[in-house]
Amino acid sequence: MTRRWAPVIAIYLSVYLAAAQHDRKGLYPSVYRIKRGTHWLISPTFQRSVGDVSLLFEILLAGMQIHSAGHTMLIPDEELTSLRSVKELEVICEDILPKKLSDIRRLAAKLAERRRPLSWLDFERTVLTLVYSAQTLARVGNQYQRVVWMDIVMKLATAIENDLKIS
Template sequence: VCWKMRMSLFLLIIFLAMLFPDAQRFKRWSSSAPMSPVLQNSLDDVNMLFEFLLAELEIDRNLRLSIKDEELASLRKAKEFDTVCNDIIPKSITEIRRLSARLSDYPRVLKKEDFERTVLTMVYTAYRAARSRKHQKDSWAESFISLYKALKHDLMFSCSKKPLH
């Protein structure tokens, strides 16, 4: 199974975990971040990212994401996760719609870091949708669906193409 399929599966599980909070009860695994980190460089990194996403995330008033679990939040990989989530991925509906539009016209397979950041943007939109009221909830949900469609297209496209770096 390719890493993109695994990430997509993890995203689905995370989305379901928000719908079913008891699914988040999960045993946890017992320097500064690079300027543009990639969170998944190995299967262990993918598993750690999964742990971060299953640990309850919090969005503060300044729209900064953080991991509530202090032990997980203290890990070096968590600092990279913080950098990606708070300094790289788009946070406003307008920025996310722009990203979706760019992705829908993207002529080749996404690079690993672009795929990863799009998945994290989807996680962010799902969290925002879950915590919003009617009109805003609809906007966040539409953004989530647009990102989902873009990633689905990328997954289908990647079956026959190799990424261009």
């Protein structure tokens, strides 16, 4: 009797896993196109513990900058830059986060439609996208672009706030 149901269970599980991955692909499709050839960074994450959250806060306070030109992440503090876990943060910021305005708008629209909590990976990436967007807003000189980037920052902040309310 159990053997008869094994194929059905296998199909159900594969459909369930595909649907779960499709949902993640929808928010951050670049996660599956990481440019670096390292196998251990298939779906990189920076925050695995409370210590990592504190480290990210310290990195942000140190003045971490995420630039779209050249896809570089700069941390002024050399001691923080030398930490091994910062390499994963670098991959996330350079290869996974959306940098084009159109991609960030698409992300903000999808986040506004969500009615369930984000996964912790997507939450981390959304917060880092908010950081990138706020830094871009600070660098933009054109008044029209400032309005557009301000709208994106507000939508991302609202999405994060809503996610915290849902969780």
